[in-house]
Amino acid sequence: MTGDEFREAVLDVVGLVPPGWVTTYGDIAEYLGHGGPRQVAQVMAREGAAVPWWRVVRADGSLPVHLAERAIAEYAAEGTPTIRQESGRFRIDMRRGRWSGEV
DNA sequence: GTGCTGACACAGG
DNA sequence: ACCTGTGCCAGCA
Numbered sequence: 048m049t050g051d052e053f054r055e056a057v058l059d060v061v062g063l064v065p066p067g068w069v070t071t072y073g074d075i076a077e078y079l080g081h082g083g084p085r086q087v088a089q090v091m092a093r094e095g096a097a098v099p100w101w102r103v104v105r106a107d108g109s110l111p112v113h114l115a116e117r118a119i120a121e122y123a124a125e126g127t128p129t130i131r132q133e134s135g136r137f138r139i140d141m142r143r144g145r146w147s148g149e150v
Numbered sequence: 151g152t153g154c155t156g157a158c159a160c161a162g163g
Numbered sequence: 164a165c166c167t168g169t170g171c172c173a174g175c176a
Contacts, residue, residue: 050173072158083172084158092157103157111157132164 048081056081057090064102066125068146069139071106078148102127102146108138 048056060075072084072091084106091100101118104110108130110118119137122129128140139145 053173076158085156085171086158086173088157089173090157095157100157105157106159114157134164136164 053079053082053086054090054094057087058094058098061091061095061098061100061103064099064146066099066102067127067144069102069104069108069127069141069144070146070148071104073106074145074148075103104139106141108141108144109136110138 056079057075060070060078064070070078072087075087076082076084087103091103095103099121101110101114101121115137119129121127122139128143129137130140131137
């Protein structure tokens with residue numbers, strides 16, 4: 048599998064995640080059976096803008112700071128289960144919102 | 151080839 | 164719950 052193919056595959060999978068649900072970088076890599084979380088992240092960093100990038104989060108349900116603000120608005124709009132800490136941090140409720148990969 | 155970088159993951163403390 | 168260190172793998176200088 049070439050780098051280009053991998054890139055497309057990643058973007059495809061992200062497009063499959065239904066509204067209100069999320070998946071993780073590691074899950075995508077595992078689902079594709081190729082590469083690792085960091086490769087997926089690499090793709091998202093470059094071309095994530097083309098897909099619903101907010102449906103891809105870290106394994107613990109958190110997001111990098113520079114994306115959090117935008118993403119929170121999306122979650123509110125599509126009803127994704129989030130958890131708000133008093134410390135101001137927030138994360139996805141992975142128990143309820145993690146998409147298993149079924150279409 | 152060699153070294154560094156990341157929208158990560160996981161184990162420790 | 165939080166922070167830190169280590170492992171990871173592909174891409175690029």
